Amino acid sequence: MASGTERRFSWRGRPTTARDGETILEALAHDGLPSVVRSPRYHRPRGPLCGVGQCTGCLVRVNGRPNVRACRQVVASGDVVENGNAWPSPRFDLLGVLDTAFPSGIDTLHGFRRPAFLTGLYQRVVRRLSGYSGPPSPEAARALASAPDVRTATTVIVGAGPAGRAAARALVDAGERPLVVDRGLRVPEVPGAELLARSTATFLPPPSADGGWAFSLVGFTEPARGFAIRARRVIVATGGYDAALWFGGADRPGVVTADGALALTPAPGAGPLRRAVVFGGGDRAATTIDRLHESVVAVVAPGEIRPEVVRRASDLGVPLYPRTLLRSVTGRRRVRSVRLESRGGGAPFHVECDSVVLAHRRLPHPQLFFQAGARMRWRGGAGAYFPELTDAGATSVPGLFAAGTVAGVVGDDVATSGERAAKAALGAPFDGPAPRWIPADGPAELEGYYRELLGGPRPGRWVACPCEDVLVAEIEEAHRAGYRGVEVVKRYTGVGTGLCQGRYCLPETLLTLARLEGRTPPEVGYITQRPPVHPTPLAALAALREEFAGEPAP
Ligand code: FES
Structure with missing residues (x-):
């Protein structure tokens, strides 16, 4: 701090x-x-x-x-x-x-x-x-060269958010000393647990069949110290992130996600965003308004705006624009205004601002489940893949558990899902209420939104993948050329191959291809999730390779 x-x-x-x-x-x-x-x-x-x-x-x-x-x-x-x-x-x-x-x-x-x-x-x-x-x-x-860090732990928890911390506390109460791995720069300790902070887990292969230390979790501690953790059980609580959105000028300086706005605004109203348009009408928009406070100049949502957001905005005298398309931003070098249009064909209008905060959609970080071979299921309510789980939080992979947002749990149940997953890992009963899950069925709100937005005029370059500068038009062109499915379009256009590992472009690409191909998103499929989950310094991996050579089986 x-x-x-x-x-x-x-x-x-x-x-x-x-x-x-x-x-x-x-x-x-x-x-x-x-x-x-x-x-x-x-x-x-x-x-x-x-x-x-x-x-x-x-x-x-x-x-x-x-x-x-x-x-x-x-x-x-x-x-x-x-x-x-x-x-x-x-x-x-x-x-x-x-x-x-x-x-x-x-x-x-x-x-x-x-x-x-x-x-x-x-x-x-x-x-x-x-x-x-x-x-x-x-x-x-x-300066980057450093000896690798090889450890063992009965249970390793990836993620020290509310769910991960609740899981750690429950394991400590049961007499364990779990190892918690988290990317955060400022992570508070969990008494009784071991903490590996500023540490990014990038690879979780399927467990070995011979029992013992079934899992080998690989990653690095910043800046480049590789780690390998042998564990009997893994609880993944990697949480979620705020998604991007496609519109004209979506890559301009001044367009930030709610994660970014909150990170850059340490106290209400104190940050670099002075005149922000908040895009979103749910919980995340409410949290963003609370932090940005008087810096908010408008709230725009693709659908209806929830009462708690209406109340906060009204208290600040901020205008609300429900069921509205965000068509584009103006400003060559940074955001100067947003161009909006009521859904269903309203006349376009502008709102002056210096930033757009994307608070409309929160997505999970499920990559470690894909890597470990867990069965995944599409939850249309979020427009994303989540691990298939028992009510207790166990995945289809023995010894692998999920908790919190990445498990598909919503609201206040995020923290209790951590305790539930810890109890499941211990084989102990949990007598709390069943968690509330993100709905499995129903189209994501954005499917209809994009149909309307992308069917209209789109002057200039609309960037779909900021890491690689792939355009929305190139994805559509790939479809016209006969390429089908996310994996194939990714290989042809390069979308999703940049340093963000597809986090900010593939969810939108999936919805767009589903619309173009006339199929549901799960039918369009998903990319093969290959390690690393996050860009990993080669120095860290190179050191680990030597450390693993000749390592006896546990
Ligand atoms: S702003 Fe630093 S990685 Fe996104």
């Missing part, structure tokens, strides 16, 4: 200060939401989207180390922080002239391959054009 002491660092050569404990992004946001990267293909300025280490909107180079997420790196005195390839700055990138010469973007995915003897030259050019930073300096690469 930030304190009063100052740290001095440099940002793009200029002396800058941060309060002790602040991340680079928090420090740069003192003067408003910064634009720190440009997009890889179209040279569009980009800003932070998620604020919690999931997107590619805040990648910087720190002390020679490339692609560091500014929202996850706490400032140290003397840090030298630079942007990636944009020159002279991400907001005014002169390489943007290429946009004029190549209006469809330079196809670095399929081009630049022949003749083969020019491969080295091509790679240098592509790297320069790609918008990501160059390789690490030799000093930075050396």
Whole structure:
């Protein structure tokens, strides 16, 4: 947590200060939401989207180390922080002239391959054009090398949110010392449990058949210390995140998810977002309004707006726009206004603002279940896949349990689902009420919304996948060319292949393909979930490889 002491660092050569404990992004946001990267293909300025280490909107180079997420790196005195390839700055990138010469973007995915003897030259050019930073300096690469961390635990819990912490407390009460792994920068301890903070679990293979330490969970502790944990049981409580939304200019600096708005606003009304349009009409919108408070200028929702949101907005005198399409944002370099339209064909109108906060849809992080081979089911109420569970929270994989949002539980039952999963792991009965699940049936609210939105005029480039600059039009073109299903369209267009691992584009792609193919989302399928769940430093994996060599079976 930030304190009063100052740290001095440099940002793009200029002396800058941060309060002790602040991340680079928090420090740069003192003067408003910064634009720190440009997009890889179209040279569009980009800003932070998620604020919690999931997107590619805040990648910087720190002390020679490339692609560091500014929202996850706490400032140290003397840090030298630079942007990636944009020159002279991400907001005014002169390489943007290429946009004029190549209006469809330079196809670095399929081009630049022949003749083969020019491969080295091509790679240098592509790297320069790609918008990501160059390789690490030799000093930075050396500094990353560290011995791996290999541990054992009877039960490992992935995620220290309300559900994960409740599970840990229940196991401690039963006399266990569970190991809790969490990505958070500021995670409070659970008394009696072991905590591995700033640690990202990236790979959970199916359990081995020989019992004992059935699971091997692999990941890294920031910046790059690999870990491998042998465990008898795993409780996954990885929670959820706020989804992106497709509209014109959705990749502009100033468009943030509710996760990002909350992370950047430490106290009500105190943050870089001064005139925010909140998109969403449910619980998450209510939470966002409470935090942004008088910085909210309008609430827009794809459907109806719930009474608690109406009440909060009315208390602040904020106008409400239920059943409204968010067509686009204006502003070349950052958001200046939103263009809205009532659903069913209303006249377009504008609301002036400096930011759009996406608080309409919360999705789970289910990747570890896919990797472990758990049976998954589509829950139309959320428009996402969740593990198939017993009421107790057990998956189809023996020894693997789910708790909280990622299990498909809603409301106050998130915390009790942690206790329930812990009891299931212990084989003990739990006599609380059955949890409330996200409805399994029914179309997600956005299916009809996108049908209406994408059927209308769409001037300019609509970016579907900000990491790789894949356009909505390219996904539609893939469909016209005969490609079917998410996995195939992903391979053809590159959608979902960027550093966010598809979190911010594949859910929308799935809904769009379902509409185009005239099938339900589960019929359209999903991508094969391959490790890592999060981008993992090669230094961490390389060290683990040696550690595993010759490891005796438990
Ligand atoms: S804003 Fe830092 S990763 Fe998304």
